[in-house]
Amino acid sequence: MTALFVSAVLGVVLTVTSLYAKAAIERRFYRRKKIPSLHAVNVLSIGAVIASVYYSLANMSLHGKLLFYVYFGTIELLLPLYVLFSIWFARYEKKEKxxxxxxxxxxxxxxxxxxxxxxxxxxxxxxx
Incomplete structure (x- = not known):
């Protein structure tokens, strides 16, 4: 249960920080041009971090196949959260412009x- 709660909180925090970092990268290097591939990189990297934290906190035995199941399950659960936060963040950026x-x-x-x-x-x- 602890592993699930920590993973959920970590997912929210990492999603918000990665969206902020994506906006900073676009602002710094590409003069506010939108780069959709950064969304894919964010989702895959956040999924890897959350899956590894869940895997380590759940005290699972080391099976390679199980880690991939946890990783893909994490990405499935992370995608709706990431989409909602990215829409909210885009509206926030537009308002604060x-x-x-x-x-x-x-x-x-x-x-x-x-x-x-x-x-x-x-x-x-x-x-x-």
Whole structure:
């Protein structure tokens, strides 16, 4: 039971952190171009980590075939969770974006929330 609970919590934490890392990689190296293959890499790597943790905590004997069953079962259970979190994360990124762009990637306007935040920081400066 402990192995199942730890695996579930680890799955949620690793999913959120891997989506954040994917967004940071896209922002840093590819200038916000979406890379779908990173989703596959995330799912396979998270599945491997969760399967190995479950395998070690459940005190299973070392059978190679059993590890693959645990791994594929983990991926089956992880996919719906990953899809839900990736949709939520995409909506969150869109909401937190500082500006709106047109189809030809030109900035249309900066969001009011960001401008208000910038003005508040200016008023707290030590020089005024």
């Amino acid at each position: 500082k500006y709106t762009t047109s189809a030809d990637k030109k900035v249309l306007y900066i969001k009011q929330k960001y401008l208000a935040h910038r003005r508040q920081e200016h008023y707290h400066s030590k020089t005024s």
